[in-house]
Amino acid sequence: MIQIEESKMLFEFKEGQVFRIENSILQKSIGEGIKTVEFLVTLKEDEICFIEAKSSSPRPTPENKEKFDTFINEISDKFLHSFNMYLSAILKRNHYDEIPSALIDINKEKAAFKFILIIKGHKIEWLQPLKDAIYKKLLHQNKIWKNSVILMNEEIAKQYKLVKEGS
Amino acid sequence: MGIQKIDLLNFTVFEQLSIDFCEGVNILIGENGTGKTHLMKLIYSACKAVSPKVSFSQKIVNTFRPDDFKIGRLVNRKPGVASSTVKIYAQKYNVIKNLSINFSTKTKKWEAEVKNEESWEKEFGDLESTFIPAKEILSNSYNIISANEKSNVEFDDTYIDIIHSAKVDISVGRDPMSKKSQLDRLEKIIEGKVFFDVPKDRFYLKHGNSKVEFNLVAEGIRKIALLWQLMKNGTLEKGSVLFWDEPEANINPIHIPLIVDMLLEIQESGVQIFISTHDYTLSKYFDIKSNEKGVVKFHSLYKTEHGVKCESNAKFKNLEMNTIRDTFIQLYKDEIKMEMGS
Numbered sequence: 354m355i356q357i358e359e360s361k362m363l364f365e366f367k368e369g370q371v372f373r374i375e376n377s378i379l380q381k382s383i384g385e386g387i388k389t390v391e392f393l394v395t396l397k398e399d400e401i402c403f404i405e406a407k408s409s410s411p412r413p414t415p416e417n418k419e420k421f422d423t424f425i426n427e428i429s430d431k432f433l434h435s436f437n438m439y440l441s442a443i444l445k446r447n448h449y450d451e452i453p454s455a456l457i458d459i460n461k462e463k464a465a466f467k468f469i470l471i472i473k474g475h476k477i478e479w480l481q482p483l484k485d486a487i488y489k490k491l492l493h494q495n496k497i498w499k500n501s502v503i504l505m506n507e508e509i510a511k512q513y514k515l516v517k518e519g520s
Numbered sequence: 521m522g523i524q525k526i527d528l529l530n531f532t533v534f535e536q537l538s539i540d541f542c543e544g545v546n547i548l549i550g551e552n553g554t555g556k557t558h559l560m561k562l563i564y565s566a567c568k569a570v571s572p573k574v575s576f577s578q579k580i581v582n583t584f585r586p587d588d589f590k591i592g593r594l595v596n597r598k599p600g601v602a603s604s605t606v607k608i609y610a611q612k613y614n615v616i617k618n619l620s621i622n623f624s625t626k627t628k629k630w631e632a633e634v635k636n637e638e639s640w641e642k643e644f645g646d647l648e649s650t651f652i653p654a655k656e657i658l659s660n661s662y663n664i665i666s667a668n669e670k671s672n673v674e675f676d677d678t679y680i681d682i683i684h685s686a687k688v689d690i691s692v693g694r695d696p697m698s699k700k701s702q703l704d705r706l707e708k709i710i711e712g713k714v715f716f717d718v719p720k721d722r723f724y725l726k727h728g729n730s731k732v733e734f735n736l737v738a739e740g741i742r743k744i745a746l747l748w749q750l751m752k753n754g755t756l757e758k759g760s761v762l763f764w765d766e767p768e769a770n771i772n773p774i775h776i777p778l779i780v781d782m783l784l785e786i787q788e789s790g791v792q793i794f795i796s797t798h799d800y801t802l803s804k805y806f807d808i809k810s811n812e813k814g815v816v817k818f819h820s821l822y823k824t825e826h827g828v829k830c831e832s833n834a835k836f837k838n839l840e841m842n843t844i845r846d847t848f849i850q851l852y853k854d855e856i857k858m859e860m861g862s
Contacts, residue, residue: 397861400861465861467859467860477849477852477853478837478845478848478849478852480852481848481851481852484852501859503856503859503860505856509853509856513856513860
């Protein structure tokens with residue numbers, strides 16, 4: 354099993370299910386300026402989840418507008434860069450040796466891609482406006498690829514076995 | 521004057537309940553059938569009863585419209601319950617007065633026992649109050665009052681009263697700067713000004729030299745236009761009470777922040793406000809904007825085995841019983857479930 358601790362949350366997956374894209378050879382080989390999520394994981398056949406973890410987020414109030422917009426831009430960039438980097442790797446245009454086969458040998462016609470942001474201690478009712486803002490920021494990307502944007506707090510992430518139960 | 525409190529015993533959906541109101545914006549939330557409109561109509565009837573020409577008990581009958589005009593039909597229908605009591609408290613400066621009504625299932629028409637009506641009239645005689653019903657009515661105002669008097673149509677008094685209020689002649693003279701700013705902001709949305717054609721007995725929206733029949737204007741815009749008219753003609757002035765049943769009905773969410781701003785500014789100028797809502801956006805905007813201005817109190821009504829109860833809090837987010845928020849959360853959970861495919 355592989356354990357990953359991010360933003361005070363513990364993730365645990367089987368070997369071969371997960372690719373730690375952050376600080377990977379893939380990222381380093383491409384060069385500066387590329388943002389990444391924490392890791393990619395596949396829990397179901399032909400489904401790749403891009404997981405970003407945060408310990409907090411700014412609320413969309415008028416006084417927080419600038420912080421909120423910066424946060425949305427940063428998270429959106431991470432999903433977008435990671436997605437492009439991953440695709441470039443499975444097309445073998447960039448380094449791909451470190452990526453487990455379950456994430457390489459996917460059915461490219463059917464594979465589903467999910468951008469999942471997990472925020473520790475976040476109230477559920479604060480997730481929707483954030484999700485809408487990120488989805489809107491990535492609207493063209495999502496329309497082209499039919500990607501999902503999903504926001505969870507730690508409690509929901511445990512229900513979907515993303516964060517380790519009992520951690 | 522401000523409505524301070526209401527005590528209810530066996531009135532419609534309420535068995536025993538007491539609610540303390542704030543001097544600012546009182547926002548009633550709760551699922552259908554929890555008595556939000558009933559509460560507002562009751563308090564509105566008490567506000568109208570400050571006039572010697574208006575009887576509290578008859579006004580209740582005219583705003584609730586029970587069968588055969590029998591006030592006794594408003595007694596809680598639980599087996600064994602035979603009578604109902606309502607007591608409403610209001611304050612003006614340091615004087616607190618109450619108006620109460622008691623009736624049973626056998627009470628004839630509106631012949632209820634009312635206490636303190638004379639002192640209520642004496643103390644609060646100059647109070648103005650306005651009730652904006654959930655359904656827009658001005659577009660159908662033509663001849664509606666005379667038809668209602670002849671019993672050709674049946675509208676409760678809130679509809680008849682709002683037509684009367686809207687028909688009040690536009691106040692002459694220049695509007696103060698604060699009021700002008702509010703009217704200007706509303707005019708941008710409604711793209712004109714309200715015009716009441718007396719000979720035709722019809723409302724229009726006037727823009728420059730052209731005028732559009734009210735019934736040809738979108739319902740949401742008509743509601744905002746009504747607010748413009750009430751502000752312009754001086755109905756919503758310091759010391760008055762405004763009741764607005766579901767302000768959000770038929771209004772696009774894009775206009776909700778401005779409506780909330782307006783209501784908070786009206787409240788700050790000295791108007792006490794009661795609104796009922798099912799809307800998340802409206803409630804959240806009151807939560808956010810009341811940090812900067814105005815006084816707001818949320819009253820969440822919920823059903824129990826012992827009738828409808830109420831939880832009050834200055835913040836929407838701090839209510840324990842909050843069906844609007846809970847539905848929103850459930851919607852989000854269902855959305856995640858769909859997206860995750862399990």
